[in-house]
Amino acid sequence: MTSYVSRKFLSMLIWLGVMMLSAGGAAAQLTIDITKGNLEPLPIAVPDFLAEDARVAEIGAQVAQIVRADLERSGLFNPLDPASFIETQTNIDYEPNFSEWRVIKAEALVSGRIIRESDTRLRVEFRLWDIFGEKQLAGLRFATTPDNIRRISHKAADAIYEALTGETGYFDSRIVFIDEKGPKTNRKKRLTIMDQDGANPQYLLTGSDIVLTPRFSPNSQKITFMSYENTVPQIYLLDIETGRRELLGNFPGMTFAPRFAPDGRSFLLSMVQRGNSDIYLMDLESRSTSRLTSDPAIDVSASFSPDGKNIVFNSDRGGSPQLYTMKSDGSGVKRITFGTGRYSAPVWSPRGDLIAFTKSEGGTFSIGVIKPDGSGERQLTNGFLVEGPTWSPNGRVILFSKESRGRNGSSEVWSVDLTGRNLRKVNTPGKASDPAWSPLLP
Amino acid sequence: MKFGIPISFTLHAAFLGGGIFLFNETPYIPEDNLIVPVDIIDISKETNVKAAVKRREPEAEREIDIPAAETPLDNADVKDEASKQAETLPEPVKDVPVETAAEPSVDISPETKTPDELPEDTPENLVEAPETPSFSLDDLSALIDRSRDSQPEANQQKVLQSEETLYAFADAARRGAGAGDGLALSQIDALRAAMYKCWRIPADAKDPESLIIPVEVKLHRDGHIASVNLKNAGAIYGSPNPYMKVAADNALRAVSKCAPYDFLPVEDYDSWKHMTLTFRPILSQ
Numbered sequence: 001m002t003s004y005v006s007r008k009f010l011s012m013l014i015w016l017g018v019m020m021l022s023a024g025g026a027a028a029q030l031t032i033d034i035t036k037g038n039l040e041p042l043p044i045a046v047p048d049f050l051a052e053d054a055r056v057a058e059i060g061a062q063v064a065q066i067v068r069a070d071l072e073r074s075g076l077f078n079p080l081d082p083a084s085f086i087e088t089q090t091n092i093d094y095e096p097n098f099s100e101w102r103v104i105k106a107e108a109l110v111s112g113r114i115i116r117e118s119d120t121r122l123r124v125e126f127r128l129w130d131i132f133g134e135k136q137l138a139g140l141r142f143a144t145t146p147d148n149i150r151r152i153s154h155k156a157a158d159a160i161y162e163a164l165t166g167e168t169g170y171f172d173s174r175i176v177f178i179d180e181k182g183p184k185t186n187r188k189k190r191l192t193i194m195d196q197d198g199a200n201p202q203y204l205l206t207g208s209d210i211v212l213t214p215r216f217s218p219n220s221q222k223i224t225f226m227s228y229e230n231t232v233p234q235i236y237l238l239d240i241e242t243g244r245r246e247l248l249g250n251f252p253g254m255t256f257a258p259r260f261a262p263d264g265r266s267f268l269l270s271m272v273q274r275g276n277s278d279i280y281l282m283d284l285e286s287r288s289t290s291r292l293t294s295d296p297a298i299d300v301s302a303s304f305s306p307d308g309k310n311i312v313f314n315s316d317r318g319g320s321p322q323l324y325t326m327k328s329d330g331s332g333v334k335r336i337t338f339g340t341g342r343y344s345a346p347v348w349s350p351r352g353d354l355i356a357f358t359k360s361e362g363g364t365f366s367i368g369v370i371k372p373d374g375s376g377e378r379q380l381t382n383g384f385l386v387e388g389p390t391w392s393p394n395g396r397v398i399l400f401s402k403e404s405r406g407r408n409g410s411s412e413v414w415s416v417d418l419t420g421r422n423l424r425k426v427n428t429p430g431k432a433s434d435p436a437w438s439p440l441l442p
Numbered sequence: 443m444k445f446g447i448p449i450s451f452t453l454h455a456a457f458l459g460g461g462i463f464l465f466n467e468t469p470y471i472p473e474d475n476l477i478v479p480v481d482i483i484d485i486s487k488e489t490n491v492k493a494a495v496k497r498r499e500p501e502a503e504r505e506i507d508i509p510a511a512e513t514p515l516d517n518a519d520v521k522d523e524a525s526k527q528a529e530t531l532p533e534p535v536k537d538v539p540v541e542t543a544a545e546p547s548v549d550i551s552p553e554t555k556t557p558d559e560l561p562e563d564t565p566e567n568l569v570e571a572p573e574t575p576s577f578s579l580d581d582l583s584a585l586i587d588r589s590r591d592s593q594p595e596a597n598q599q600k601v602l603q604s605e606e607t608l609y610a611f612a613d614a615a616r617r618g619a620g621a622g623d624g625l626a627l628s629q630i631d632a633l634r635a636a637m638y639k640c641w642r643i644p645a646d647a648k649d650p651e652s653l654i655i656p657v658e659v660k661l662h663r664d665g666h667i668a669s670v671n672l673k674n675a676g677a678i679y680g681s682p683n684p685y686m687k688v689a690a691d692n693a694l695r696a697v698s699k700c701a702p703y704d705f706l707p708v709e710d711y712d713s714w715k716h717m718t719l720t721f722r723p724i725l726s727q
């Protein structure tokens with residue numbers, strides 16, 4: 001009996017020892033938290049797309065150049081100089097020689113080719129490789145016509161952007177803006193559209209009427225804008241495909257600041273009646289309007305949240321112009337800014353997480369963002385006159401107007417990303433203002 | 443003993459008087475903000491005494507991970523811009539010629555792959571593989587490391603008990619020394635500084651501080667990577683949050699980019715041969 005007890009006790013001790021050893025072994029593994037990283041753009045190699053003959057090779061070089069330019073402009077990528085490439089791929093279906101791309105410090109590689117299927121049809125194929133992970137991240141193929149090669153290039157850049165950042169790209173999109181000609185005292189303003197990289201600019205209206213605040217519909221096919229065509233400024237709707245233009249309601253007072261609802265079936269506008277400006281919702285089909293605010297203060301510049309449930313707007317009901325949110329039926333009004341200065345032109349991000357705005361304080365204007373609950377306000381850029389923010393389709397970049405001081409001061413469109421570090425002038429044919437960024441093209 | 447009481451009284455009085463005299467100082471109260479210089483030293487080198495027994499060969503660490511080649515059919519979309527209707531139809535995939543649907547061929551070299559590991563459905567790629575196999579410094583380093591590990595140990599202790607018991611005792615002896623499990627703070631800082639250069643923090647992503655990616659890293663003695671894996675790959679790649687997958691790829695890329703970790707002290711190899719690096723973006727500091 002005694003030997004049985006001692007054996008049992010011994011086996012328990014051994015078991016306890018084994019458990020302690022294994023627990024100790026698990027604890028021995030070193031665990032380190034990495035909380036800080038850099039914000040350097042990702043080095044990416046985009047060689048010219050391969051081609052079977054010289055004529056197609058020219059297109060291959062053009063595609064690669066457009067992709068490189070798109071990625072570089074985003075501020076997230078650093079396209080490497082093709083002259084530094086060591087490996088020359090001849091077939092994109094083989095794995096690249098990763099070690100040779102590591103030598104030039106590339107972290108991603110785009111290898112593509114163009115295949116001519118007929119005189120009117122091209123096939124564009126590419127693979128995106130993770131050089132350090134040594135794996136393919138994306139492989140895509142597009143069929144297109146030769147005259148559509150720029151759009152396909154933007155689509156390729158969008159796919160690369162998405163594979164490497166996790167969010168949809170914004171390169172296959174367009175910008176509508178007001179082209180300005182002449183001095184400030186006698187300036188002609190014309191509605192113009194172009195690709196987001198500045199290519200293919202076109203006037204949308206032939207006349208010389210002053211137009212302002214163009215805004216895209218969610219399907220990118222229609223634009224609302226305010227025009228001084230009549231003595232009283234009114235809101236119009238323009239179909240880009242057909243060129244058809246129509247007046248949206250004949251209201252007694254001034255209407256302005258139109259902005260589509262996310263479903264595209266209605267839009268918000270500000271209307272002045274008896275000296276009081278309020279926000280209205282107009283149904284596009286029935287053309288009926290419903291009033292959302294009824295405060296004696298000035299309520300303007302309403303913008304829907306991407307889910308259509310909330311609206312942000314600008315009001316001076318608290319004294320100075322500040323930003324407020326409310327539900328889409330006009331209830332639950334809540335002030336979200338309390339800073340000094342004057343807030344205006346709020347726009348809800350397509351991602352839903354931020355609201356961009358213009359702020360003026362002490363003679364300086366700035367473009368900033370704030371969370372919808374009023375927290376996290378920060379300034380992205382400032383200047384003599386910066387105003388009118390508009391979001392890229394993925395909610396990462398903001399376009400805005402920038403005007404410089406003086407009688408003949410320039411009027412330009414600039415972009416800034418959410419970090420505030422990537423500030424760039426957008427290529428426009430001449431002086432430009434009041435940009436509106438389209439959603440991704442269908 | 444008629445003097446007993448006076449003597450006792452005198453001695454007690456002398457004892458109490460002496461005590462009052464000796465302990466009459468006011469108590470010492472340290473200043474609140476007194477800075478005491480302290481040198482932090484790592485005593486692991488002094489205390490980390492290895493047990494003189496045979497150690498388990500780290501066989502698993504010598505394996506080189508071979509990334510699985512992805513098939514284009516899994517990830518290739520066909521988007522027809524010439525005809526808008528074609529975009530919504532899945533049929534264009536069928537029109538893909540056979541040669542373009544081929545899997546991306548994998549460099550085949552005896553050092554990195556065995557025939558069993560090649561994709562079964564692409565025998566033709568064996569023939570079409572590029573003529574010159576890629577030269578990889580990582581692979582070469584792994585081979586050098588292997589040759590060194592295979593050297594017979596000079597003073598191998600005679601095995602009296604089972605090997606498993608010896609391994610257990612060896613580990614227990616090392617842990618018993620106390621400090622052998624940890625890297626010095628300076629080495630951890632060096633590792634963090636290296637990762638800072640290699641890791642692009644996902645500051646632009648939506649809710650970046652929720653993108654926490656734990657990565658298990660096994661290293662060779664020379665600092666080259668033996669293996670690098672996500673700790674909870676299923677949850678990360680299955681996450682509905684698209685930023686999570688990209689954050690995971692970024693973390694894995696950072697670990698690979700920072701290799702070799704030859705700045706870590708070889709004598710503390712046991713401390714860093716198996717690490718978990720948790721990529722936990724903090725933007726507010």
